[in-house]
Amino acid sequence: MSGPSSSELIRRHFELFAPAVAHLPLYHRLAEMAADDADVTGLLLVAQPGQARPVLLLAAVHELVLRRPDLPLAQWYASVTPPAELATGDPYPAFRQLCLDHADELRAVIATHGTQTNEVNRCVLLAPLVAAATADVPDRPVALVELGCSAGLLLGLDRYRIEVGDAVVGDPASPVQLAGRVVDGAAPPLAPFPPAPPVVDRVGLDLAPVALDDVDRVRWLEACLWPDQPHRVERFRAAVELLRPEPPRVVQGDFVELLPDVVRGLPDHAHVVVFHCWALTYVARDRRPDLAAAIAATGAGGRTVSWLSAEAPRVVPSIEAPDLPAGIEETQPETVLGLRRWRDGHELEPLAAGWGHPHGEWLTWLS
Numbered sequence: 001m002s003g004p005s006s007s008e009l010i011r012r013h014f015e016l017f018a019p020a021v022a023h024l025p026l027y028h029r030l031a032e033m034a035a036d037d038a039d040v041t042g043l044l045l046v047a048q049p050g051q052a053r054p055v056l057l058l059a060a061v062h063e064l065v066l067r068r069p070d071l072p073l074a075q076w077y078a079s080v081t082p083p084a085e086l087a088t089g090d091p092y093p094a095f096r097q098l099c100l101d102h103a104d105e106l107r108a109v110i111a112t113h114g115t116q117t118n119e120v121n122r123c124v125l126l127a128p129l130v131a132a133a134t135a136d137v138p139d140r141p142v143a144l145v146e147l148g149c150s151a152g153l154l155l156g157l158d159r160y161r162i163e164v165g166d167a168v169v170g171d172p173a174s175p176v177q178l179a180g181r182v183v184d185g186a187a188p189p190l191a192p193f194p195p196a197p198p199v200v201d202r203v204g205l206d207l208a209p210v211a212l213d214d215v216d217r218v219r220w221l222e223a224c225l226w227p228d229q230p231h232r233v234e235r236f237r238a239a240v241e242l243l244r245p246e247p248p249r250v251v252q253g254d255f256v257e258l259l260p261d262v263v264r265g266l267p268d269h270a271h272v273v274v275f276h277c278w279a280l281t282y283v284a285r286d287r288r289p290d291l292a293a294a295i296a297a298t299g300a301g302g303r304t305v306s307w308l309s310a311e312a313p314r315v316v317p318s319i320e321a322p323d324l325p326a327g328i329e330e331t332q333p334e335t336v337l338g339l340r341r342w343r344d345g346h347e348l349e350p351l352a353a354g355w356g357h358p359h360g361e362w363l364t365w366l367s
């Protein structure tokens with residue numbers, strides 16, 4: 001008995017995606033209508049294995065709109081059209097027409113790309129983790145190592161204004177303004193940074209790092225954001241602008257393999273703060289213990305090491321998913337905030353420190 005055809009699977013992906021974005025009028029309407037439009041969904045048949053998802057087609061179209069804001073569909077995209085000028089009618093006819101008129105161009109992008117993001121608002125989740133990690137070693141300079149850093153925007157966390165509930169950390173005058181609510185539980189720990197502890201080195205690792213001066217790759221990251229969420233696009237653009245003149249050092253490769261070498265190259269006296277957000281989730285389950293072993297070996301060797309994570313539940317070894325606090329319903333795969341620390345050759349008790357929204361819109365801190 002044969003399973004559903006590729007076309008049928010793609011169609012079903014659109015059917016499932018539409019209700020998942022019911023709160024986003026543009027993408028909801030496009031997904032809902034495309035589900036019954038084989039001319040449009042068929043563009044995804046050229047995608048690489050595992051990539052034939054609605055978000056890839058929507059990103060390819062968004063990329064075209066970002067490059068060609070003169071196209072009629074652009075009137076519905078808040079990423080290129082000011083709010084007062086946004087069209088209000090049904091976007092689907094213009095979307096369909098664009099797909100038909102630019103089918104070859106879209107297929108070329110779909111065949112060669114996968115979706116990739118760099119969500120700078122995740123600094124809201126990182127700020128309390130950094131504060132918790134540095135609380136017992138406030139004077140020791142920090143070397144930041146981000147695993148799965150994409151364009152490395154999270155490595156600039158001390159250069160952004162980060163509002164966590166009522167508190168502000170980072171640079172209050174920064175053009176990059178990030179914010180998240182504290183919804184329940186204890187007040188998260190927050191330490192003002194900069195100036196303390198000083199960051200003496202920072203490096204990111206990624207399989208497919210994006211250089212901030214690579215206009216095409218940066219536009220693709222932007223296209224993978226959703227135009228219905230213009231605040232995300234704004235923050236992304238502001239962070240790229242801010243970091244571009246002095247981009248963080250980024251190393252290309254598999255972070256499970258590369259981490260030990262990278263750590264060896266960091267200043268000897270520095271507190272090694274390894275962190276990752278929604279990156280280990282994409283690494284095969286049976287490889288995750290290798291990463292844990294590499295970090296533990298560094299800590300056992302006597303270095304001051306902290307391992308901060310914001311990942312899906314049950315992804316980070318030794319970080320159990322805590323119960324969701326009362327009043328929070330899990331509406332999407334939420335993010336578990338984890339902290340593991342090694343001091344003087346020994347590991348302290350691992351902490352599942354809280355939960356967060358995948359894009360840092362809210363967090364809850366368990367004392």
Ligand SMILES: C[S@@+](CC[C@H](N)C(=O)[O-])C[C@H]1O[C@@H](n2cnc3c(N)ncnc32)[C@H](O)[C@@H]1O
Pocket residue numbers: 116117118119120122147148149150154205206207208209253254255256276277278279282283
């Ligand atoms: C969903 S993105 C998140 C990017 C960034 N951490 C953020 O929160 O905005 C995941 C990133 O992890 C990278 N990645 C996944 N597996 C990796 C691996 N084994 N080694 C290096 N990078 C990896 C991908 O290339 C991608 O850029």
